[in-house]
Amino acid sequence: MKSCRECSFVLADPVGRLTVSRVGLFSDARFPGRSILSLRDHYDDIADAPAEIAELFLIDIQFASRIIRRATGADRIDVALSAAAGLHVHAHLVPRRRDRDPRPDHGPDEDPRAHRPLEPLPEAMAIGLLAAAFDVVGAGISGS
Template identity: 30%
Template sequence: MKSDPKDCLYCQNNETLHNLMIEIAPLSVSRVFLFKEQTYRGRCLVAYKDHVNDLFELSDEERNAFMADVTRVTRAMDKAFHPEKINYGAYSDKLSHLHFHLVPKYVDGPDYGGVFQMNPGKVYLADAEYQEMIEAIKKNL
C-alpha cells in the first residue's frame, strides 16, 4: 500500500507522531526518534527524510546514506544501552513511509530470542528519564 504524504504521520509531523515518540535529532538523510513505549529499553526508529514508500525506490547513493544513518543510530544505542542484540524491523503495511524500528534486546528481557511486539503498551517513563536516554544516544551519535 502506498500512502499519501498528506496522510503520513512522519511527513505531517503531527500529534499522533509526538504521542508515540520523541524526535532525537536529524541525521544526514533521516530523523531518529525514541519510542515513548520502552518495554525494550532504548528502542528507537529511523525515518527517511522524504516520503518514500520502500527501500528499493531509493538510488544506491540514497540507500547507502540511509543505511549509514541506521548504522550510526544502532552504534549509539549499543554504546548507550549495551543490549545483547538489536533487532531491525522494516514494516510498512499500513504506513508506507520508509522507516526502520531499532529494538534493543537483552538476555533476560522481554521477547529475547523471539519477535518484538510493535507496541506492548506496558512501560512508559517520566520526562526526565526520556531526556536521560536521549542525551545518552546523542552523546554517542
C-alpha cells in the same frame, strides 16, 4: 515535530538527526529505548529510493543502532524495516537484553508481554538519555 508533506508521518519524541534520517523514541515498556529511524525524504518503498539514499539509510541504521545499544546496555539491536500500506519508509530499532527479555532469541513481535507505552517518568528519562547519547556524537536534534 515535523510531519511528512506527502503522508503526514510524524516522528514522535525526536532524539537525533543523521545523514538522511531522523530518530525518535518509540514508547514501548517491553523494550526501553526502542526507536524509530525515518528517512527525512518521503518514499513509500525502500526500492523507490535512489541507491545512494538507501545506502546512507543503512549506514544511519548501523550508526543509530550502535548509539542505542551503548546507551541502553543492550546485547544487540533488532532492526525491522517498514513501509506498510504506503507509509513513510522507516526502521524500528529494538534494544534486546538477555537478562530482561523473556524470549531473547526470538523477534520482538514474538514477545509474550502486552505492548504498552512507557510510564511518563521512564519515557522522559529514555528521551533524555537517547537525546544526550546522539548529541555526544554530534547527531543531536538541534539542527532539525
